[in-house]
């Protein structure tokens with residue numbers, strides 16, 4: 001089957017960007033939200049973005065791309081002619097359930113269904129429809145116009161044909177697909193980086209370090225930003241919710257520390273609220289490099305990522321080369337975890353992981369089976 005028309009559900013942060021990317025690649029797109037004002041807001045964001053791309057010479061005509069996007073509040077109109085639906089509505093099960101049950105009735109029988117969910121099981125969403133074999137995950141990264149990575153996720157019933165077609169579709173919109181062959185929490189990129197947070201808080205507590213001492217150490221090691229500065233940029237609540245999710249879905253060891261919970265409760269959410277780990281009221285915080293602690297080993301953060309990446313391969317979730325691509329494109333890494341493993345050597349990685357697991361009493365740092373053998 002051929003994809004010509006794409007319906008994007010949700011005109012928010014992700015939906016409008018996904019609609020824009022599809023229209024830029026020549027697809028006819030319908031973009032649906034529940035209120036006219038939300039659709040208009042999405043269309044305005046697309047217009048602004050296309051104007052910039054036109055100015056930079058990245059596209060020939062913003063007008064032409066825009067003419068391929070049909071905004072609507074009518075779900076039937078949005079999906080009735082679609083060959084592919086990409087759902088980017090809020091991350092709330094009841095909303096997704098209602099949307100998919102309706103879409104299932106209104107879309108053509110051979111239409112392919114995908115969700116941009118970050119945390120829900122694709123298999124669960126697929127089962128809200130009568131065609132789970134035609135349902136998969138299509139996980140874009142924010143902002144979709146700039147980020148090249150798209151994870152294509154197989155639910156338990158997704159057919160090979162649909163996976164292959166979606167991989168080709170992702171290439172056709174100028175993005176790089178990685179295949180996620182099992183529907184695991186966090187998929188690839190977000191899953192591999194998740195243990196970093198656990199390690200960070202474990203070290204900071206054990207050594208009684210301040211955010212500045214840690215961030216200075218990361219900057220001295222060549223990172224553009226330390227983990228606490230980065231958390232303030234991303235939003236303390238965003239990291240907190242991600243950690244809570246992994247605590248429920250993967251291991252209680254991901255549970256965020258009490259002081260982070262308090263920050264969220266008090267609205268100390270980072271840059272957006274003026275205060276997080278740092279005070280942002282006078283602009284960007286200044287990190288004094290002379291405060292860098294010698295008690296943190298920046299390389300350990302790569303070790304725990306490598307471990308998680310190896311576990312994904314052992315579970316049959318993805319191939320090493322796809323995991324390397326996911327980390328490079330999704331998190332801007334110069335080298336992927338398997339390239340680093342090659343460099344460090346299995347033995348050294350396993351030894352260090354054992355030390356970390358013992359020192360901090362965390363099972364998630366224990367070396368994966370194939371690192372030990």
Ligand SMILES: NC(=O)c1ccc[n+]([C@@H]2O[C@H](COP(=O)([O-])OP(=O)(O)OC[C@H]3O[C@@H](n4cnc5c(N)ncnc54)[C@H](O)[C@@H]3O)[C@@H](O)[C@H]2O)c1
Pocket residue numbers: 009010011012013014015032033034035038087088089090091095099116117118119139140141142
């Ligand atoms: N924000 C990110 O960085 C990010 C990254 C990857 C994936 N995601 C996922 O993308 C999805 C959307 O996230 P977002 O950040 O764009 O959220 P958002 O809140 O910015 O946008 C969601 C939009 O969906 C609309 N909506 C609500 N009910 C709807 C319905 N029944 N039909 C159509 N539209 C409806 C809302 O009005 C809103 O405009 C979520 O599943 C999220 O997990 C988000």
